[in-house]
Amino acid sequence: MQGEGVPTGGAAGAADSGDSVAARASLRREQLGLTREEAARRAGMSVAYLDQLERLGDSFDPGAHMRLAAVLEMPYDELMTGRRDTPPGRRAAAPHPVLMRLAERECWERLGTHGIGRLGLSTESGPVVLPMNFLVDGRSVVYRTEHDGPAAVAEGTLVAFEADHIDERLSSGWSVLVTGDAEHVTDPGTVRSLAERPGARPWAGGRRDLWVRVVPGEVSGRTIRAV
Numbered sequence: 001m002q003g004e005g006v007p008t009g010g011a012a013g014a015a016d017s018g019d020s021v022a023a024r025a026s027l028r029r030e031q032l033g034l035t036r037e038e039a040a041r042r043a044g045m046s047v048a049y050l051d052q053l054e055r056l057g058d059s060f061d062p063g064a065h066m067r068l069a070a071v072l073e074m075p076y077d078e079l080m081t082g083r084r085d086t087p088p089g090r091r092a093a094a095p096h097p098v099l100m101r102l103a104e105r106e107c108w109e110r111l112g113t114h115g116i117g118r119l120g121l122s123t124e125s126g127p128v129v130l131p132m133n134f135l136v137d138g139r140s141v142v143y144r145t146e147h148d149g150p151a152a153v154a155e156g157t158l159v160a161f162e163a164d165h166i167d168e169r170l171s172s173g174w175s176v177l178v179t180g181d182a183e184h185v186t187d188p189g190t191v192r193s194l195a196e197r198p199g200a201r202p203w204a205g206g207r208r209d210l211w212v213r214v215v216p217g218e219v220s221g222r223t224i225r226a227v
Contacts, residue, residue: 021065022054024079028072042071088166088173094226097171102221107176110165110221111136114199117163119143119151133202134161135194141178141214142185142194144202152210157182161214176221178214185211 029039040050044067053064069079102110111134119132130151135142141161145151153159159182164175185191191211194200202208 019082020054021080024074024082025054025068025072028074028079032073034071039068039071043067088168091168091171094171096227097224098227099222099224102174102176102223104219107178107219107221108136108139110174110176111141111163114197115163116203117141117161120160120162121151121153121157123150132161133199133204134163135197135199137194137213140180140216142211143214144194144200144208144211146206146208147210149208149210151212153182153212155182155184158217159214170226172223172225174221174223176219178216178219180215180217183213183215185213 025039029036034042036047036050040047043050043064045053045064049064050068053060053068065080066076069076072079114133114135117132117134119130121128121130128150132143132145132151143151143161158179161178162175164173166173185194194211
């Protein structure tokens with residue numbers, strides 16, 4: 001294979017960045033239990049050439065990168081640029097973070113009028129957390145679901161609702177937790193009013209005719225920021 005004797009030393013430095021071909025390849029090798037030597041051999045190249053390949057990125061031998069991606073059992077684009085659908089919080093924490101509690105008024109301000117949060121409840125098979133479109137109605141959280149869906153809890157069921165926001169650039173964010181009893185919304189006028197509000201149409205689509213209100217028993221929140 002061409003490239004024998006290519007200088008090494010760049011891959012380790014690239015891997016330290018945490019967001020590079022070298023870092024992604026290194027993590028994937030670890031997940032698969034492969035050594036650098038095994039990965040290089042399976043991709044038909046020397047370890048020295050693998051070092052160069054990882055250090056120079058997509059400007060150097062795309063064909064070799066494709067072979068490496070196949071060995072690592074990951075899409076080519078994911079190897080080269082990383083996943084685009086990763087959860088938030090992949091950046092390093094701020095050097096001097098400050099964690100503070102939010103007053104209840106501030107919690108409702110953070111929730112705003114509508115959005116997507118998470119509903120936590122207990123089931124026969126254990127606790128579950130479900131992503132959920134929500135509306136803020138007065139001082140309560142309302143969501144809609146299918147009558148036979150997992151979020152169609154009985155009235156009086158104790159549930160938890162959480163929403164948050166993460167600022168990747170500043171390594172900061174907030175979270176709000178509402179715990180309380182579930183109450184079915186059955187008044188036709190109230191249902192009609194809720195259905196006409198922005199954010200009432202669920203992202204998941206489908207027919208969701210059951211409206212459930214989380215009547216707060218406790219509202220708490222926290223914010224984290226860098227100083």
